[in-house]
Amino acid sequence: MNMTPKPLPPADGFLGLEADDIAGDDTPKAVVIPFGLEATVSYGGGTAKGPAAMIAASHQVELFDEEHWREPVDAFRLETWDEPVIPEKTEDALDLLAFLTGKALDDNAFPLVFGGEHSITPGAIRPFLERYPDLALLHFDAHADLRDGYEGEHYSHAAAIRRCLDAPNLSVVSIGIRNISKSEIPFLEANRDRIHIHWAKDKQHWDVEDIVAPLKGRPVYVTFDLDGFDASLMPATGTPEPGGLFWDDVTPILKRAAEVSAWVGADINELAPRPELHACDFLAAKLAYKILGYRFLTGAR
Numbered sequence: 001m002n003m004t005p006k007p008l009p010p011a012d013g014f015l016g017l018e019a020d021d022i023a024g025d026d027t028p029k030a031v032v033i034p035f036g037l038e039a040t041v042s043y044g045g046g047t048a049k050g051p052a053a054m055i056a057a058s059h060q061v062e063l064f065d066e067e068h069w070r071e072p073v074d075a076f077r078l079e080t081w082d083e084p085v086i087p088e089k090t091e092d093a094l095d096l097l098a099f100l101t102g103k104a105l106d107d108n109a110f111p112l113v114f115g116g117e118h119s120i121t122p123g124a125i126r127p128f129l130e131r132y133p134d135l136a137l138l139h140f141d142a143h144a145d146l147r148d149g150y151e152g153e154h155y156s157h158a159a160a161i162r163r164c165l166d167a168p169n170l171s172v173v174s175i176g177i178r179n180i181s182k183s184e185i186p187f188l189e190a191n192r193d194r195i196h197i198h199w200a201k202d203k204q205h206w207d208v209e210d211i212v213a214p215l216k217g218r219p220v221y222v223t224f225d226l227d228g229f230d231a232s233l234m235p236a237t238g239t240p241e242p243g244g245l246f247w248d249d250v251t252p253i254l255k256r257a258a259e260v261s262a263w264v265g266a267d268i269n270e271l272a273p274r275p276e277l278h279a280c281d282f283l284a285a286k287l288a289y290k291i292l293g294y295r296f297l298t299g300a301r
Contacts, residue, residue, distance in 0.1 A: 003096075005033075005103060006082040013080025015073060015289065016059035023077045029109040030076045030292055033100050034083035035124075037116040039090045039153075046272030047238060051083060051114035053273035054288065057281035061289050072293035079109070090155045094123025101265060102127035110295060112288060115269030117238070118145060119155050121223045122163035124267050129167045132219040132264060137164055137172040138257055140250065141225040142241035144177050144197065146184040157238075157270070160223075162187065165194065173214055175253060176200045176228040176245045200243050208256045215261040222254075222266035222291060226284055236280035237270045247283075251290065258294035266291055 010017040014032040034051030063071040084100070087093045097113070101124050104111035113124045118141075128135055139145075145161040148154075155163060161172055162184075171194040178200040180188070188195055196214055198206060227237040230244035257263075268291075271284045 003084070003099065005084075005100060008080045008082050010078070014055050014058050014078060015061060015063065017073065017078065021063065021071075021073060023074055025077065027075060027077045028296065029107065030078050030296070031104040031107070031109040031111050032078070032080040032288075033097075033104065033111055033113045034081070035086065035097050035100070035113055035116050035120055036083060037086055037090070037093050037097075037120050039088070039093065039117070039119065045238065046274070047115060047117045047270060049273050050116060050269070050271035050284070053271060053281040054114050054268070054284045055080065057278065058285035058289065060282060061286050065289075065293055068293055068297050072289065072297055075296040076110070076292065090119060090153065094120070094126075094155060097123035098126040105131065105265075110263070111265045112292065113267035114288070115267060115271075118157040118160040118223075118225050118269045120269055121160045121267055122155065124265070125164055125221050128219070128221050128265055129170065133169055134218050135170055135264075136215050136218045136220050136261070137161070137170060138215060138220050138222045139172050139174040140176055140223070140228040140245070141174060142176060142179050142200070142227040142244055143225070143239065144174060144180040144184055144188070146187050146195075147181060148183075148187070165191065170194070171214060172196065173211065174198065175211065176203075176249075178241055178243050200245065203245070203249060208252055211253055212257045212260050215257055218261050219264045220257065220261040221264060224266070224268045224287065224291075225270045226268065227270055229283070234280055234283065236272055236274045236277045238272050239270075254291065254294050255298055258298040263295045266295075
């Protein structure tokens with residue numbers, strides 16, 4: 001594939017940076033890759049507009065983070081790529097996304113993909129699987145996504161984690177799950193050594209050290225389906241679910257996971273923006289900045 005990603009002007013990209021906000025060339029690089037794939041949605045639509053909504057909302061995110069007591073953006077050189085024309089065929093779209101994340105890795109950058117539906121993850125993660133044979137997947141979601149396809153689509157958003165686990169050495173830690181189908185249970189039962197699910201119904205009993213234990217010392221790719229948040233906090237998503245996660249459930253896990261593992265890439269997906277729900281766009285944008293902060297200020301590298 002012959003394609004050169006086009007960087008946006010910093011003021012138009014993620015966080016809307018001015019010249020004084022841009023870190024120097026001696027800092028590590030992070031690349032935001034907008035990729036609004038919307039091909040297999042099965043309930044509410046709108047994820048194609050998710051990346052643009054996240055970038056627009058990010059211009060309202062305060063750069064100073066009281067947890068780190070500094071502006072995390074000082075610790076990395078941020079670049080946002082222009083969103084490409086996404087092929088209609090899902091397999092071709094995933095090939096393109098794999099090329100883009102691979103290109104970012106070739107540039108020694110940390111790729112952060114803005115989806116789009118969750119079917120982006122098997123494409124985004126492909127170059128990481130080639131480079132890191134002991135890769136682990138840290139997965140926030142309402143749904144297990146272990147179906148072997150859905151509604152005739154092999155790469156359905158409902159099969160996102162199953163398609164990632166087609167790679168035999170990959171393991172996953174899934175957090176916030178509260179929806180799984182009968183058809184997924186045999187695969188889950190047969191792969192208990194690779195799949196570690198922390199059900200949302202048990203969150204009052206969660207132990208963060210237990211959750212992150214399978215990640216320790218390993219390269220980790222983070223995938224965050226925004227419907228992992230409770231539907232009252234994140235209604236702007238295609239498949240909202242009650243009984244989910246809140247901000248203070250998520251951040252301690254992200255922080256500790258960053259402390260014990262080496263994050264190599266991430267994606268945030270399934271934002272379906274609504275004009276009257278701009279708080280959801282802002283939540284997604286702030287989550288992205290928080291992930292970058294943990295990666296570059298807390299994380300093992």
